[in-house]
Amino acid sequence: MIYGVFVMARTVALSEQAYRRLKELKEALNLSYSDLLLKLIEEYERYRLRELKELCRKLKTTPEEASKIEEITVQLRRRSWW
Numbered sequence: 001m002i003y004g005v006f007v008m009a010r011t012v013a014l015s016e017q018a019y020r021r022l023k024e025l026k027e028a029l030n031l032s033y034s035d036l037l038l039k040l041i042e043e044y045e046r047y048r049l050r051e052l053k054e055l056c057r058k059l060k061t062t063p064e065e066a067s068k069i070e071e072i073t074v075q076l077r078r079r080s081w082w
Contacts, residue, residue, distance in 0.1 A: 049073075052070065
């Protein structure tokens with residue numbers, strides 16, 4: 001019996017500057033490009049949530065309003081059409 005591992009690859013076009021910075025960060029953190037990109041996306045999502053919470057604080061929304069805004073944001077992120 002023959003077993004194989006298939007890895008799906010994608011090509012992404014980057015500027016030279018973006019590639020260099022991504023490569024430097026990849027090497028500094030000792031991660032694969034895939035793991036690095038997932039980590040960057042997760043951090044960006046956490047950043048957006050912090051910004052949203054700060055905006056709610058500035059607008060003096062109630063905790064209930066802030067929870068509703070967060071719930072709507074989560075629903076929007078799950079949409080596959082954008």
